[in-house]
Amino acid sequence: xxxxxxxxxxxxxxxxxxxxxxxxxxxxxxxxxxxxxxxxxxxxxxxxxxxxxxxxxxxxxxxxxxxxxxxxxxxxxxxxxxxxxxxxxxxxxxxxxxxxxxxxxxxxxxxx
Amino acid sequence: xxxxxxxxxxxxxxxxxxxxxxxxxxxxxxxxxxxxxxxxxxxxxxxxxxxxxxxxxxxxxxxxxxxxxxxxxxxxxxxxxxxxxxxxxxxxxxxxxxxxxxxxxxxxxxxxxxx
Numbered sequence: 001x002x003x004x005x006x007x008x009x010x011x012x013x014x015x016x017x018x019x020x021x022x023x024x025x026x027x028x029x030x031x032x033x034x035x036x037x038x039x040x041x042x043x044x045x046x047x048x049x050x051x052x053x054x055x056x057x058x059x060x061x062x063x064x065x066x067x068x069x070x071x072x073x074x075x076x077x078x079x080x081x082x083x084x085x086x087x088x089x090x091x092x093x094x095x096x097x098x099x100x101x102x103x104x105x106x107x108x109x110x111x112x
Numbered sequence: 113x114x115x116x117x118x119x120x121x122x123x124x125x126x127x128x129x130x131x132x133x134x135x136x137x138x139x140x141x142x143x144x145x146x147x148x149x150x151x152x153x154x155x156x157x158x159x160x161x162x163x164x165x166x167x168x169x170x171x172x173x174x175x176x177x178x179x180x181x182x183x184x185x186x187x188x189x190x191x192x193x194x195x196x197x198x199x200x201x202x203x204x205x206x207x208x209x210x211x212x213x214x215x216x217x218x219x220x221x222x223x224x225x226x227x
Contacts, residue, residue, distance in 0.1 A: 004154065034215055043116075043202055043218035051213060089154070099170065100216070102154030 002027045002094050006103035014111050015082060021075040021106050023090035028068045031093040035064050035075050038087045038105070047088075048075070080110045114139045118203050118219035124227045125190065125197060133188045133222045135203035142208045144186035145216065148172060149200040158201075161186055162208075190224060198225050 003026045013019050023033070032051050036044040048057045048064040050073070056065040063076040077084055087107045091100040116137045125131045137144065143162050147155040157170030161180040175194025180186055186205075190197045200223050204216040 009152070032213065036218075041221070041223070043118075043220045044204075044216075046215035046217070049213065049215050091155075098160070099157055100155075102156075104152055104154045 002030075002092065002096075002101045004090060004092055004101050004103040006088075006090060006106050008106060009104065010107040010109070012109040012111060013080060015080060017080050018076065018078050019080055019108075021077070021088050021108070023073040023075070023103055025071045025073075025092050025101070027094060028071055029095045030068065031095055033064075033066055033073050033090060033092045034100070035062075035073075036089045036091065038089060040086075044089065077108075082110045082112050084108060085110045116203055116205055116217055116219035118201075118222050120222060121220070123222055123224045125224060126227050128192045130189055130191050131224070133190070133201055133203075133224070135186045135188065135219060136184055137186075137203075137205045137217075137219075138184060139205055139217060140183075141205035141217070142183070143206045144180070145204040145206075146170075146176070146178065146186070146188045147202040147204065149202055149221075155202065158188065200224075 005024045034049045035047045038044045050057050050066040061078040066073045087105040089105040091102045119134045145160045146158040149155050156172050158176050159178045161167040167178050177189045200221050202221045203219045206216045207214045
């Protein structure tokens with residue numbers, strides 16, 4: 001059974017630092033992996049989607065990598081800003097079914 | 113602007129009462145989903161619908177019901193059989209579920225509490 005884990009559950013860093021969020025999954029048979037952002041009391045916003053054949057995707061200050069063989073993905077945020085404060089969730093799309101399997105998220109706080 | 117609209121933002125349920133959460137999308141998406149989010153947990157799928165008049169149970173469908181009479185609308189009813197309904201409910205949509213390269217789009221959620 002596919003399981004997705006995000007560690008740490010919470011992270012607090014000073015503004016301006018580069019940081020890495022981690023996502024691990026137990027079964028490498030996936031179509032893709034997605035990173036989402038969730039602001040308090042809000043829905044989710046898709047940040048990056050990496051297909052299983054890709055190694056990374058970039059959008060602005062965000063870079064997501066995927067290592068299927070080791071079951072890991074990282075979300076790199078460059079030059080962090082207070083506006084980056086949110087919960088970041090990852091989800092994988094297994095090849096075995098239609099459902100996304102979700103991690104519990106990492107709550108990120110960027111201190112001014 | 114295209115998007116997903118969930119209403120109400122906050123909802124309170126009395127004992128023995130059924131309540132309905134609304135979800136409307138104007139993205140012309142085929143698939144729609146309902147998730148439940150509890151603190152410290154990942155999203156869990158309640159129901160999903162691939163096309164009009166068709167829907168499938170997710171992992172935690174007990175105590176919930178849905179309908180898909182129109183492509184744009186996918187309401188969720190939380191019945192009195194759901195004994196622990198307090199949670200944040202998220203509706204999402206996407207193109208055909210088999211288009212694996214397409215992300216899901218989310219509404220802003222409904223927070224349901226018990227009175």
